[in-house]
Each structure stands twice: as structure tokens, then as C-alpha cells.
Amino acid sequence: MGIAPAPIQYLQRFDSEPDATKLALLRKFMADDPIGLFRQLRAERPILAAPGCTLVALYDDVIEVLNMPSVFTVALYAPKMANNYLMMHDDDAIHYREKSIMQGLLNRDDLPKVRKMVGEICRGFLAEANGKIDAVSDYCRLTPATIVRDYFGLIGMDRKDLMEWSYWAQVDTFYNQPFDIATPEERKRITDAHADSGQKLGAYIGALIFTRSLALKFGFISRPLMKLWRLLTGQNDGAFHDDIVTRMLRTKFPPEVGFDLKRIGTNAGGLLIGTIETTAQATVQAIEFLLEKPELLAQARVAAEADSPAEFDSIVWEVLRFVPISPYMFRKTASAYTLAKGTARETTIPPGTNVLALTQSAMFDEMAFENPAEFRAGRNWYHYFTFGYGSHECLGKYVGMVMIPEMVRQIVKMPGLKAKGNIVFDGHMPKSYEVTWNQ
């Protein structure tokens, strides 16, 4: 019988590393073995001040950080975002107002319809694919891009463009930060591509809002005629179909609320940026995780055929604890703050510190997850951080909660599904993942 290898002493190696390369080493550990690194952090150094950022590893402390947006701010988002988008604001009027308006418009009563739509879109792509697909571009990205077009109403643009714009915004905002390791050339390539795609997105959104609002105005005048036409012919010309952009344009707020056409455009752009790349990464990583574990895959396949999706979905949420799209949320302190006050780990964090709230570590903390190393579907949903936590919790959470599992469900139902290799990554983002199935 072989002897299990001793766990790598990440913290000892970190301590003996010169200051100049400590962060790079830590990031390497985090990329190679986040679960192992986080286990040691929770046990030995739950609040670790590293060069360039402070890591917070325990469930309680992650919650404390994410619950105080005015202290642990999203200032690092600001230079990456345009037009005062709600996400770059902490606990102020614009964030509170626009997030709640958008939550209302993304009516949760739509979800059964959205899930059905997602299922149909996925089945369509799989049927066309003839037993072989690049799951990243032609399934995991194309499906949310289709939802962005058909449910959110960002029409009139090639979905490949929507995918590209979401990609660069996501890479630059989330993975091109001071605590990410990249050469100046790589950083520039990303910021240039983001600036270029941001311009194209801005021009597109301007044209979309202009043409859609004109169409709605014209529609208002001609609506009775169209009703009559539909009654007589039984045809629907599609002029007034419902989507989120249409809902935004039809909803009239008094000027005192401050949700004018410009704010509508900004929020429409946010829907696109937020949806595609996040959904794609979560979905492809979940598919790979299942394909690598035949027993779990078999269990998922049985659950995929059940009338209720609850069991299947709970498998996917547990998968994303092991392979989240990011192992942390990042914040910057606006003022000094003493975290975990009154405990042995109490630490004062100075103002201007970048803080990584290690949400994946929190999802392996025994405080909230019994036997965390074990894969156990059906855990308490409220303990997961898949869609963030606190005031910045994901706006698209409920859409994501139907989109991700339904996309995974449709593809794992394909008979004989297997992967040709692992996901190929470009930096943090998935690039390609070829899968095949029996026709």
C-alpha cells in the first residue's frame, strides 16, 4: 500500500519566499490547488497580509467583509467601468435605485419561461452539432448570448460580437487587477481590447435604445391598427414582443427618479456584460467536473431525467463549490477596519488595502459546511457564494440559477458524452473544450 504524500506546506514556502515574489507564489498556489491552500489558511493564518493584498479565509470573516460595502468598497471596479454603472457604486442612491429597478424588471415570474427557452436553445445547438462541439464557444457562450438577445432584448447584433464584448469586460475587470500576475504587455493587450470593445458596445447600445424607443413610439400610434390586423389575420408581426429592454423603455419614471434613456442604455449594457462570460465559465467548468467523475456523472444523468430539476440543480451548485468561476471577491478598504474583533485572529486592515474575500475558502469552512471535502449535493443553498453575497450580490442570480443548470442538464443527457481533453484556458478564461457524443 502506498503512503499518501504529505500535504504541501504552502505557508512555510510563502514565508521563506523573498517579498518581491511572494504574491506570484501565492497566486500560483491558488491557481494550482486552491482547496489545499485555503485549508491551511483557515487553520493557520485565516487573515493573511500578503504583499499587494490581504486574504480573508474564514466563512464569518468573508461575510463580515462583504456586508460592509462602504468600508470594503468596489473602488477597483471604477476604472474598468463606464457611465456610472451601478456595480461601481457602494451603498449609495444610484446603486440602491438602479439595482432594485432592474431586479423588478427581471421579473422572477419569468423564470419557468426562461428555463424552457434555455432548454430549447441548447437542444437546438446540440441537434445541429452532429455529435461534436466546442463546448466553450458554440454552447456555453452561445446559449447565454442567445438569451441576451431573445430575453434581454439586445437584438440586431451578431451574437459573436456580444460574446467578445462580454469577454473583454470580464477579463479586464476581474482578472487584470493589481493582485493578478501579468506582464505590462499582457495588461495593455487586455485594456486595449476592452477599450475597443467598450466603444463598439457603447455605439451599439446607443443605436439600440434609439431605434427601440422610436419603434415603441410609432407602435403606440399604430397599436390599435395592429391589434385589428392581428385579429383579422391571426398573425403576430412581432412588433411588441416582450423583452427586458422593451420593458425598460415602456416603464416611465418621473424625472425625480432619474432613470432616463441614458440610464436604460447603461443598464442594458450591464445585462450583456454580466451574463455571457460568467455563465459560460461556470457551465463549462461544471460540465468538465462531471465528465471527470463517472459515478457522479451517472447520478447527474438520472437526476437530469427527473420531472423536477431540483436534484439536478443541487448537484450543479455543489460542483460549483469545487470549481467556482473565481475563488474570491475583491474589495478595497476605504478606512481602517479591525476584522474579527475580539478573536485570536483579530487584524486591523489599513485604508487602501486590496482585500481578497476568499469565497471558495468560505465554502469549505466547517463552520457552515459539514465535512466540506466531501461532495454532497443538497447542501444548504444559502451558504453558497456562487452569486456573491451582500449588497453586490449578483443582479442576474435568478436568471443564472435556471440558465446554468439547464445548460449542463441538456448536454449531460447526450448519450456517450465525453471530452477530448481538458478545458483549454487563455489565462483565467476558458478558450475551448471539445466534447463528443453518440449520434
Ligand code: HEM
Ligand atoms: C445571468 C446574467 C447575469 C447578470 C445580468 C449579472 C449581473 C451582475 C451584476 C450587475 C452584478 C453587480 C451587482 C452589484 O454590484 O450590486 C453582479 C455581481 C455578481 N455576479 Fe452576476 N450576472 C449574471 C450572471 C452571473 C453568473 C452566471 C455568475 C456566476 C456563476 C455571476 C456571479 C456574480 C458574482 C459572484 C457577483 C458579485 C460580484 C461582487 O460581489 O463584487 N453572475 N452580476
